[in-house]
Amino acid sequence: MTEDFIMGPLPLWAEIVTGVFAVVGAAFAAIGSFGLVRLPTFFRRIHAPTLGATVGVWSLTIATIVYFSVQGHSLFLHAILIAVFVALTAPVTTIFLVRARNSAARTTDVGQKKVPPPSTSRPRDNQPPAA
Amino acid sequence: MTPVLFWSLKLALLLLAVAMLCALYRLLAGPAAQDRITALDCLYINGMLMMLVLGINYSSNVYFEAAMLIALFGFVGSTSLAKFLLRGEVIE
Secondary structure, eight states, rough: OGGGGGGGGOOHHHHHHHHHHHHHHHHHHHHHHHHHHSSHHHHHHHTTHHHHHIIIHHHHHHHHHHHHHHTTTSSOOTHHHHHHHHHHHHHHHHHHHHHHHHHHHHHHTTTOOOOOOOOOGGGGHSSSSOO | OOHHHHHHHHHHHHHHHHHHHHHHHHHHHHHHHHHHHHHHHHHHHHHHHHHHHHHHHOOOOOHHHHHHHHHHHHHHHHHHHHHHHSSSSSSO
């Protein structure tokens, strides 16, 4: 497989584009992870890693595509699979975690009125059936 | 590889290492279990990004497949843990 690639130097523009996208993606991932340390409550902390899961993943995907496409003289589009997979799966975990924390906070933080009520007490569920 | 790309990749690896350390701190010190699973989610995404950067660094396709496997199994692990916290069972 490796003989398909040219091991010589890449053109300068490809190296600059690859480097810029790699640094931008890694910086966004670092900012998101630093927010995980710095933000005070769970409901704020859950938002921070989304930076790394969106901009970080997409930037590094673009860097990978540019680098391997220029190096191999053919379009290297497999890396989009990772970005699409992360975009599809990252919200699932987030929704489960927020719902679990919500139900836990509902039993422990009673009276603070910071937690939305359970879904069975929404007004449209308490409506009498239309005649 | 010119010094531009060389030092860019080294800087990206350094930033991702700092990001993984931040996620590791929250994984070890998180007050609630949900905090720890959030940190685990962030940790595997950072590790996957580090695999992509290493693949560019060494000009190898193998790291790309490793990144895809990390994404797959990280999703399965963190989602099953979150489902366990939500319902008390993983598969009902």
